Amino acid sequence: MNRREFLKLAGITGIGLSIPFEISPVPAGGAVSSETKLAVATGSSPSEITKAAINAFGGIRKFISRDDIVVVKPNMAWDRLPEQAANTNPEVVAAIVRLCYEAGAKKVKVFDRTVNDARRCYAQSGIAEAVRSAGAAVSYMDDRKFKDMKIGGEAIREWPLYQEIIEADKVINVPIAKHHGLAKITMSMKNWMGVMGGDRSRIHQKLDRSLVDLSLVIKPTITVLDAVRILTANGPQGGSLADVRKLNTVIVGTDQVAVDAYGATLFGMKGSDLGYVRIAAEAGLGTMDLSKVNIIKIDV
Numbered sequence: 001m002n003r004r005e006f007l008k009l010a011g012i013t014g015i016g017l018s019i020p021f022e023i024s025p026v027p028a029g030g031a032v033s034s035e036t037k038l039a040v041a042t043g044s045s046p047s048e049i050t051k052a053a054i055n056a057f058g059g060i061r062k063f064i065s066r067d068d069i070v071v072v073k074p075n076m077a078w079d080r081l082p083e084q085a086a087n088t089n090p091e092v093v094a095a096i097v098r099l100c101y102e103a104g105a106k107k108v109k110v111f112d113r114t115v116n117d118a119r120r121c122y123a124q125s126g127i128a129e130a131v132r133s134a135g136a137a138v139s140y141m142d143d144r145k146f147k148d149m150k151i152g153g154e155a156i157r158e159w160p161l162y163q164e165i166i167e168a169d170k171v172i173n174v175p176i177a178k179h180h181g182l183a184k185i186t187m188s189m190k191n192w193m194g195v196m197g198g199d200r201s202r203i204h205q206k207l208d209r210s211l212v213d214l215s216l217v218i219k220p221t222i223t224v225l226d227a228v229r230i231l232t233a234n235g236p237q238g239g240s241l242a243d244v245r246k247l248n249t250v251i252v253g254t255d256q257v258a259v260d261a262y263g264a265t266l267f268g269m270k271g272s273d274l275g276y277v278r279i280a281a282e283a284g285l286g287t288m289d290l291s292k293v294n295i296i297k298i299d300v
Contacts, residue, residue, distance in 0.1 A: 035294055036253075036255050036258050036286070036287040036292060036293045036294065037057065037253065037254075037293065037294040037295075037296065038251060038252065038253040038255075038258055038259065038262055038293055038294070038295045038296070039052075039053040039054070039056035039057040039251070039252040039253070039295075039296045039298065040053065040249060040250075040251050040252075040262070040295060040296065040297045040298070041053035041056065041249070041250050041252075041297075041298040041299075041300055042247075042248050042249045042297075042298070042299055042300065043248060043299065043300030044248060044300075045091075045300065046089050046091035046092050046095070046226075046228045046248075046250070047091045047092070047094070047095040048095075048300050049228075049248065049249070049250045049298075049300050050091075050092045050095040050096060050224060050250050051095055051099065052250075052298050052300045053224070053250045053251065053252040053298065054096075054099060054222075054224070054252055056252070056296050056298050057222070057252045057253070057254075057296075060099040060100065060102065060103045061103045063103075063170060063172075063221050063222050064099075064100050064103035064104070064105055064170055064221075065103070065104065065169075065170075066103070066104030066105075066106075067104065067105075067106040068100075068103075068104070068105045068106060068169040068170050069105070069106055069107045069109070069167075069168050069169050069170075070100045070105045070107070070108045070109070070168060070169065070170045070171070070172065071108075071109045071110075071111075071164060071165050071168040071170075071171045071172070072093060072096050072097055072100070072108055072109070072110050072131070072136065072172045072174055073110075073111075073112065073165065073171065073172065073173050073174060073191060073194065073195065073220075074087065074088035074092075074093045074110065074112060074125075074127055074174045074175070074176075074226075075087050075088045075112065075174075075175050075176050075186075075191055075194060076088065076112045076114065076121050076122060076125040076127045076128075077112060077113070077114045077115045077116070077121060077194060077236070078114070078115060078116055078121060078125070078236070078237050078238075079116035079117065079120040079121050079124050080124060080125065080237065080238065080239065081124055081125075081126070082125065082126050082229075083229070083241060083244065084231075084238050084239060084240075084241065084244065085176065085178060085229040085230060085231040085238060085243075085244045086125075086176075086178065086231060086235070086236065086237055086238045086239075087121070087125035087127065087176060088125075088127065088174050088175060088176045088226045089176065089226045089228045089229065090125060090126035090127045090129070090130035090131070091130065091228075092174060092224065092226045092228060092250060093110065093127050093130060093131055093174055094127075094130040094131050094133065094134040094136075095134075096172055096174060096224060097110070097131050097134040097135060097136045098134045098135070100172075101134070101135055105170075107137055108131075108134075108135065108136045108137065109136065109137045109138075109139065109164060109168070110127070110128075110131045110136045110137070110138050110139075111138070111139050111140070111141050111162075111164070112141070112194040113141045113162070113193075113194045113195065113196065113197075114194075115237075118140045118141070119140070122138065122140070141162060143197070145162055145163045145164060146160035146161065146162055146163070146197030146198070147160060147161065147163050147166075148160050149161045149166070149217065151213050151214070151216065151217055152213075152216065153209070153210070153212070153213025153214075153216055154209055154213060155203065155206040155209040155210040155213050156203065156210050156213040156214065159196060159197070159198065159214075160196070160197035160198050161195055161196060161197065161217075161218070162195040162196075162197070165195045165218065166218075170221040171218070171219075171220045171221055172220060172221060172222055172223075172224060173188055173191055173192075173220040173222075173223040173224070173256070174191075174223075174224045174225075174226060175187050175188050175190070175191035175223075175225060175226065176225075176226045176227075176229075176230070176231075177225055177226065177227045177230045177263045177266055177267075178230055178231035178232075178235045178236060178238070179231050179232055179233050179234065179235030179236070179238075179243070179267070180235045180236045181235065181236070182204060182207050183207055183208070183211070183274070183275075183276065184269070184273065184274055184275075185260075185263065185264060185267055185269070185274060186235065186236055187225055187259065187260045187263040188220075188223045188225060188256040188259050188260050188263075189211045189212070189214070189215050189256055189257075189260060189276055189277075189280065190211055190276070192211070192214040192215065192218045193211075193214075195218065196214070207275075207276070208274075208275030208276040208278075208279055209275075209276075209279060211276040211280075212276055212279045212280045212283060212285065215256060215280060215285055216285075219256075220254075220256065221254075222252065222253070222254055223252070223253055223254070223256055223259045224250060224251070224252050225250065225251040225252075225253075225259050225260075225262075225263050226250060227247045227249040227250065227251060227263065227266055228246070228247065228248055228249065228250065229244050229245065229246050229247070230244070230245050230247055230266055230267070231243055231244060232244070232245050232267065247266060249266070251263065255286040255287055255293075256280070256285070256286055257271070257277055257280045257281050257285055257286025257287055257288055258286055258287045258288070258290070258293050260274065260276075260277050261274075261277055261281075261287070261288045261289075261290055261293075262290060262293075262295070264277065265290070271288040271289075271290070272288060
């Protein structure tokens with residue numbers, strides 16, 4: 001039984017929908033090894049390093065099955081060009097879409113709740129055009145599809161989340177690594193703000209704890225962190241190319257905490273320097289200590 005079928009049988013739809021903690025996307029063919037692992041690929045082609053990192057992690061078929069409905073969730077919240085590193089690299093996102101279809105996915109959906117005008121963000125980021133060319137279904141988020149969910153966290157008890165990400169068979173989180181004024185760095189866990197409805201500014205008072213609360217119910221099948229270009233200052237929107245550093249790197253993992261802890265090192269920081277990473281690790285949601293992570297490095 002896949003995740004979508006379970007939700008239908010359980011009747012988890014409409015206002016007040018709630019998903020128990022243990023219901024999370026499970027990779028095709030069984031669970032991932034208990035050993036925490038990351039694949040880090042570097043090279044000049046965003047598409048090729050994305051494929052190389054996923055292949056080093058076991059290949060896309062380890063995670064995506066035939067007839068899956070997959071949500072690929074990038075960050076495309078800002079009216080910025082790819083060179084400005086405010087949104088996920090479009091070539092990275094398109095490569096993931098193509099891999100999902102190669103694995104037999106029935107449909108791949110791409111969307112984000114933007115901060116700037118959605119039509120401009122989708123176009124300027126280059127993501128909409130790139131993923132449509134790869135066969136993805138691109139949509140603007142529909143307010144009617146946000147449904148109240150019981151989160152049960154310390155900071156967020158209940159919040160409207162986008163139904164399509166909850167009902168998908170598999171979810172691939174594709175954030176960009178960049179500076180953020182409040183969170184210090186925005187990466188995997190913070191990318192879930194893009195599926196929140198309502199007034200998201202309300203969580204800023206307890207931002208770190210809130211991001212961990214969201215991660216209790218939104219658990220990706222796999223995370224692909226885009227560090228082709230990173231935004232080192234004036235995030236999350238940026239604008240100046242002087243704040244952009246090109247690393248030509250993609251990081252892949254199934255542990256959001258480990259992915260974000262490694263991402264912190266790209267900025268000269270440790271995972272423990274980020275409140276949400278530290279809280280998530282303390283809550284048992286993943287591994288922050290990179291000395292306990294098997295890191296596979298590939299140069300393409």
